[in-house]
Amino acid sequence: MSSIVQVSKIVGVSRATVARAFASPEQVKPETREKIYQAAKTLGFRPNYAARQLRTQSSKMLGVMLPTLNNPIFSGQLEAMEKMARENGYSLLVATTEYDPQAELEILENMLRQRVDGLILTVANAQQSDCLNKIKEEAIPTVLTHNPIQNTDFISINIDNYAAMYDATQRLIEYGHCHIAMLTGPFFQSDRSALRYQGYADAMTAAGLIAMPVVEMHSHTQVHIDTLLPLLKQNVTALLCSNDLLALSSIGNLQRLGYLVPEQISVVGFDGISLGKTLYPALSSVAQPRELLGWLSVKTLLQMISGQPVTSQTLCTQFNLEESMSNAPQHTSIDKDLS
Amino acid sequence: MSSIVQVSKIVGVSRATVARAFASPEQVKPETREKIYQAAKTLGFRPNYAARQLRTQSSKMLGVMLPTLNNPIFSGQLEAMEKMARENGYSLLVATTEYDPQAELEILENMLRQRVDGLILTVANAQQSDCLNKIKEEAIPTVLTHNPIQNTDFISINIDNYAAMYDATQRLIEYGHCHIAMLTGPFFQSDRSALRYQGYADAMTAAGLIAMPVVEMHSHTQVHIDTLLPLLKQNVTALLCSNDLLALSSIGNLQRLGYLVPEQISVVGFDGISLGKTLYPALSSVAQPRELLGWLSVKTLLQMISGQPVTSQTLCTQFNLEESMSNAPQHTSIDKDLS
DNA sequence: TTGTACGCGTTATCAG
């Protein structure tokens, strides 16, 4: 016997009244409402959201799919999203993909079966994604984060990766750097990498400098010394990293090799994680507004769910000029030749 | 009309057969099964887990409640949990509490209404928690992580915070440090802080040294220079931090003040986040097995759900001796006196 | 303000 019936019997009302006492309290006389709450408490009754969902066709759940939580940019965004969702009466179903398109598909299917009211996701590659193609056929409110979207098929909250990296590169050039290398994680796993590299490359070219080929790491978070050494031999004076963890790892490795940062080599990251500012040298970085991004993506999704018109938004990044970056060393190549 | 009925009509079978084709495919003749899948595809049919949940009394969802995701120890654990859960056919409902007992209660209530099959949580203070008291009345499978549990009311997967910090303190003492301070985040927000401090204090006392009062920060992740300066004046030669982010922040601040780490002052963290190893100086730390902890907590919870007997487990920590720690400087106090 | 009655999409049961 459904426990709602038990409550109704104890209080001496119909089950409809009990249901109303929880779903729309204002429709029930305060007096009986209190009696119902009291009985519910002693019986340990509590509304069953699955049943409610079945009836109302709304789960009050949002599906969140992110590549990983090991990067503070994602975990911070997730925390902001959860808070915003909860404040609006929504729960979050969370899964990570590790940039694996197969996992993306399976997670999506599961979330659709759960009947989440909407989806917030960052896919590995938005230009070529079975996951997104599948979503298109489903007509479920969806917000992309981080993924650059050319066409108008999806709403996306993101930043201008190209412009941000173009800008960062220009800053380094203004500081006199000519030999600038760019480091990324596994390049083809993420569609952001290419945009950022293009921004770097175009800024170099525009300044009459030569863009170097991308330096690709096996990991999104760790730099190996072996990949750094060749760059140093090429007299690179500045390193642009596609995220802060790579940048910090680079600094650590450089210092361990005896290099001075920024005196001999400048390092610039991407994301603006808070740890970067507190370390020494503090990390120069292209800061992404990750709380805002999380907050806004949930807000946008809720608006879509309620049928309001929404638009994609490109959030501003901010270049944090910190200690890890300085003017290019003079006569670097000469020094090296002498040594 | 429920879409399962539509499918059944197209294929010309009963809805029971369609349901079986998805829930227990082996009970359906391959031929008809294929026809059903085909029809489902063209109709865009997909099982509704809420309805299934209502019928089977099992949501295949686990509720996860953590203090924050801004500490890699939690986000890494969450990622491991999610993977493990998904591999076993479970989804994760995730929420963060910011160590707020009120939020803990609200989130718990919500998860219970969602009828999660089990709960994995880290509460602010397990000795005095309305949240845990409420859970006791509910008889829902629950696994605590990180929370030390004296009594046998709850299953907990954790580490021995006391012993780990006792050990770390001993190491510093063996390295000749006499003036060791311990830094923590907001002390009373977390029950781990007290245990770790006690480990430190007892190790100091056992070595005939004087334990200093705990140095409490306003933030769990950031150290302010102002709190560091008094310690330096007291000739402290080693800093024990209750997590790695505080430790890294300490190192950054010390270096910015012109101090050499570890030559003048050693710094030891807690958690063993991977970033710590790649920085320079690499961070000495008490490493927690966070993937194992996540993995094991889900495994344990699933066993509880399936009615198997389980036990609490205390996982081993490992002291990572790295560059941020060295022998205590000689004659520190004399140097200071002369200056 | 409250009661009646139906349906949301599944699965379990039992019969065939």
Added chain:
DNA sequence: CTGATAACGCGTACAA
């Protein structure tokens, strides 16, 4: 292997 039917717990017309 398949069909018929009754739950699962709730929300909400509609009626009282």
